[in-house]
Amino acid sequence: xxxxxxxxxxxxxxxxxxxxxxxxxxxxxxxxxxxxxxxxxxxxxxxxxxxxxxxxxxxxxxxxxxxxxxxxxxxxxxxxxxxxxxxxxxxxxxxxxxxxxxxxxxxxxxxx
Amino acid sequence: xxxxxxxxxxxxxxxxxxxxxxxxxxxxxxxxxxxxxxxxxxxxxxxxxxxxxxxxxxxxxxxxxxxxxxxxxxxxxxxxxxxxxxxxxxxxxxxxxxxxxxxxxxxxxxxxx
Numbered sequence: 001x002x003x004x005x006x007x008x009x010x011x012x013x014x015x016x017x018x019x020x021x022x023x024x025x026x027x028x029x030x031x032x033x034x035x036x037x038x039x040x041x042x043x044x045x046x047x048x049x050x051x052x053x054x055x056x057x058x059x060x061x062x063x064x065x066x067x068x069x070x071x072x073x074x075x076x077x078x079x080x081x082x083x084x085x086x087x088x089x090x091x092x093x094x095x096x097x098x099x100x101x102x103x104x105x106x107x108x109x110x111x112x
Numbered sequence: 113x114x115x116x117x118x119x120x121x122x123x124x125x126x127x128x129x130x131x132x133x134x135x136x137x138x139x140x141x142x143x144x145x146x147x148x149x150x151x152x153x154x155x156x157x158x159x160x161x162x163x164x165x166x167x168x169x170x171x172x173x174x175x176x177x178x179x180x181x182x183x184x185x186x187x188x189x190x191x192x193x194x195x196x197x198x199x200x201x202x203x204x205x206x207x208x209x210x211x212x213x214x215x216x217x218x219x220x221x222x223x224x225x
Contacts, residue, residue: 033213042201042215043213048210048211050210055210056212058212059113090155090156094211097210098144100158101146101156101158101211105154106155
């Protein structure tokens with residue numbers, strides 16, 4: 001069974017640009033959640049999607065958005081990038097409500 | 113929202129000794145408490161979890177305890193081995209029936225051979 005796949009793995013952007021990250025969950029998993037990982041803050045919850053609906057949202061500005069498609073693949077978008085957005089963005093899928101999260105390897109975003 | 117605090121931030125132990133990591137949470141409605149291990153450059157992976165209707169759970173050398181009254185839970189690793197060296201994160205759910213986890217800031221465990 002293939003794991004969670006995230007693309008791209010690495011990307012460099014400049015301030016003011018926007019970025020779209022993609023996540024393909026484990027087959028059959030309908031829940032996809034996104035986390036931002038930084039050295040000082042650990043993992044911070046961005047949002048969760050279940051069956052194409054945003055079920056929960058963390059405490060991030062509106063520049064961070066996401067969506068989920070009918071095949072459960074998910075994308076997250078960050079607009080008007082700031083230096084502080086540099087981080088590892090992790091996607092996780094789950095086959096159950098309130099259960100084990102299976103993380104992807106992450107997309108490492110650097111904002112210059 | 114839920115707030116999870118984790119201590120210590122770094123922990124060094126001799127191989128064979130035990131390691132204990134402690135977390136507290138703020139939302140009494142939280143009912144699911146997983147622990148994730150992240151090795152350097154790798155993705156976080158679940159090592160053990162506990163639900164609020166259980167006080168303790170063991171899996172070989174790893175155990176987790178939960179005190180709902182005090183709102184704290186702990187990870188215990190016995191007979192530590194060098195391969196246990198990693199960053200460990202505790203977490204708590206923010207909402208029943210959802211996968212929005214609130215993580216602690218992590219504990220870097222180093223096991224000295």
